[in-house]
Amino acid sequence: MNQPLTKNICVLPGDGVGAEVTEYTLPVIKALNIPLNLEFARIGWECWKEEGNSVPLATWEAIKRNDTTLLGAITSKPLREAEAALPATLRGTGHKFVSPVIQLRQNLDLFANVRPVTDILGNHRFRFTVIRENTEGLYAGLDFGSIPDEIEPLLQRREAEGAGWQRHGQQDAAISIRLQTRAGLVRLFRFAFTYAQQHSYSVVTFADKPNVLRYSSAFARDILDEVAAEFPHIAYNVENIDAIALWMVRRPEKFGVIVAENMFGDILSDLGAGIMGGLGFAPSANIGHHNAYFEPVHGSAPAYAGKDKANPSAMFLTLSLLLDHLGLNDAALAITQAVEKVARSEIRTYDLKGTYGTRAVAEEIIQSAQYYFDSNRRGVA
CATH class of the missing domain: 3.40.718.10 (Isopropylmalate Dehydrogenase)
Structure with a gap:
């Protein structure tokens, strides 16, 4: 040998x-x-x-x-x-x-941040992996302690249209921007499907919030559909992050690969550690x-x-x-x-x-x- x-x-x-x-x-x-x-x-x-x-x-x-x-x-x-x-x-x-x-x-x-979740303390009832995007999303670094000059006109237009918030000038608010690029999403989804293929998972679930973040979620969904077509033997779906959090606790065995943007993946991966028995088991x-x-x-x-x-x-x-x-x-x-x-x-x-x-x-x-x-x-x- x-x-x-x-x-x-x-x-x-x-x-x-x-x-x-x-x-x-x-x-x-x-x-x-x-x-x-x-x-x-x-x-x-x-x-x-x-x-x-x-x-x-x-x-x-x-x-x-x-x-x-x-x-x-x-x-x-x-x-x-x-x-x-x-x-x-x-x-x-x-x-x-x-x-x-x-x-x-x-x-x-x-x-790609890869977080396997396995039933270490039980009887191998579940085995899934959370794959979190590491460089974009709400953690892309577009986090401001006041409203930047470039964004102020946009907020003023929304306020003129009857936006529900109240503020008094640029210093009276903070803003964080969720950035998702085509290139970033393509490589994330392709990695998730490839990982599923290599580790014998039959389904990829995209965790997002499409009923609220409608446009950025739709942008990501279109790219997901394109990448998924390269892996026709692997099923895929899109679910709300809050629903996924519930079912990770109630029925963790239903998942294979869960893929998510940066902050959503951060939350779900730590929840996965809790399901395993704590951070002491989380690689x-x-x-x-x-x-x-x-x-x-x-x-x-x-x-x-x-x-x-x-x-x-x-x-x-x-x-x-x-x-x-x-x-x-x-x-x-x-x-x-x-x-x-x-x-x-x-x-x-x-x-x-x-x-x-x-x-x-x-x-x-x-x-x-x-x-x-x-x-x-x-x-x-």
């Missing part, structure tokens, strides 16, 4: 519990003899506090050198708190805090045509950093997504099976009302992954 080529991974441990769950997860690579070379680099809150840049130049260079990136949880804070955390020498010098994940997604053009992938990075969805939880309390499962599942992306499917499957086995045992962290620490749960997952890896290869799992 030919040995797979060694892949190079940039590891960004992150902040808070991100660093420790990363540390406790990585030994599975050696345990399963996975052909990966790791290069570590810095990202996050400490970088910001030291140099006013949460993603240093050296980190961008490391990302470019490697095949893909594994990211631990990182800390983001509002503008006022971020500016206050800078050293005095950097305050007022034009440094602006931008979330590291936003920088990665935008600079690497990672337009994610951020994928573009030429780059990708993988991160657990939970936050950095600085209050719990160093206390051996965080659930490492999401980081193991994130590593599994990374391995699957690289074609290392045997190891990816073994890690996923191990997480499921341990999650259903009494060896649980505090978020699942357990008494075991991060390290102990991670070690149990690694031991189980070794068993599944060997058993799967012998065909006896």
